[in-house]
Amino acid sequence: MSPTLGKVYLVGAGPGDPGLMTLKGKTLLENADVVVYDALVSPPILAMISDRAEKIHAGKRRGRHSKLQEETTQLLIEKAQTHAIIVRLKGGDPFVFGRGGEEMADLIKAGIPVEVVPGITSGIAAPAYAGIPLTHRDYSSSVTFVTGHESAGKYRPQVNWQAIAQGSETIVIYMGLHNLGYIVDQLQQGGLTSQTAIALVRWGTRPEQEQLIATLATIVEQVEAQQFEAPAIAVIGSVVNLHSILRTFVGT
Numbered sequence: 099m100s101p102t103l104g105k106v107y108l109v110g111a112g113p114g115d116p117g118l119m120t121l122k123g124k125t126l127l128e129n130a131d132v133v134v135y136d137a138l139v140s141p142p143i144l145a146m147i148s149d150r151a152e153k154i155h156a157g158k159r160r161g162r163h164s165k166l167q168e169e170t171t172q173l174l175i176e177k178a179q180t181h182a183i184i185v186r187l188k189g190g191d192p193f194v195f196g197r198g199g200e201e202m203a204d205l206i207k208a209g210i211p212v213e214v215v216p217g218i219t220s221g222i223a224a225p226a227y228a229g230i231p232l233t234h235r236d237y238s239s240s241v242t243f244v245t246g247h248e249s250a251g252k253y254r255p256q257v258n259w260q261a262i263a264q265g266s267e268t269i270v271i272y273m274g275l276h277n278l279g280y281i282v283d284q285l286q287q288g289g290l291t292s293q294t295a296i297a298l299v300r301w302g303t304r305p306e307q308e309q310l311i312a313t314l315a316t317i318v319e320q321v322e323a324q325q326f327e328a329p330a331i332a333v334i335g336s337v338v339n340l341h342s343i344l345r346t347f348v349g350t
């Protein structure tokens with residue numbers, strides 16, 4: 099007789115503001131037996147987790163990325179043998195640069211029941227809280243979400259920055275800070291002018307949110323001068339200029 103398996107819920111925690119967590123996700127946190135969470139999940143969201151749940155910080159597990167991923171999946175499989183509700187809690191949306199798709203596929207392969215609960219991705223929320231409407235009708239008919247992680251090419255198709263410069267009016271970059279000089283250079287080679295506006299939004303939707311607005315010509319030196327650090331979303335395109343009109347509040 100095989101034991102009844104628990105279910106793993108891949109839940110998006112949103113960008114940080116607890117008010118942006120979905121009701122479905124919150125109910126799961128209140129009823130979970132085990133919660134395995136990532137580094138970018140904000141403290142007020144962790145505070146929603148039931149006191150009786152076992153909380154495990156996946157980010158603290160040692161090893162390289164792939165190993166870490168395998169270990170985390172293995173942990174979820176183990177927990178599903180002995181517990182009913184297992185929440186895999188990820189920052190933003192689990193399927194947007196969060197490796198949720200890979201985790202879900204592995205769990206399905208292992209025969210574990212699994213369900214995804216989307217979250218508000220930081221690429222949408224951080225610009226919004228900085229007063230940047232990604233597709234304002236007067237300026238942009240398209241937006242591209244892209245990873246700027248330098249080793250991205252090892253795991254996924256290489257980003258064609260020049261094609262993105264030509265094909266998308268608004269560009270939203272995740273994990274782009276480390277590689278910003280290269281990205282800015284590639285986008286200009288793809289046809290963007292040095293005066294194109296760029297915003298960096300750090301810790302978007304959290305009380306400590308900060309933003310830096312510049313142009314492609316000046317952003318790299320400004321990041322250095324201000325020691326602007328990750329995690330940040332970069333937004334590139336004329337919609338960035340609307341921030342001065344629309345940005346009236348942070349997280350109220």
Ligand code: SAH
Binds near residue numbers: 192272
């Ligand atoms: N699944 C997440 C993204 C994970 S990749 C999502 O949907 O938001 C991690 C990157 O997301 C960070 O390097 C940063 O670029 C971005 N990020 C996550 N939370 C953020 C926040 N609150 N403010 C700004 N950027 C954030």
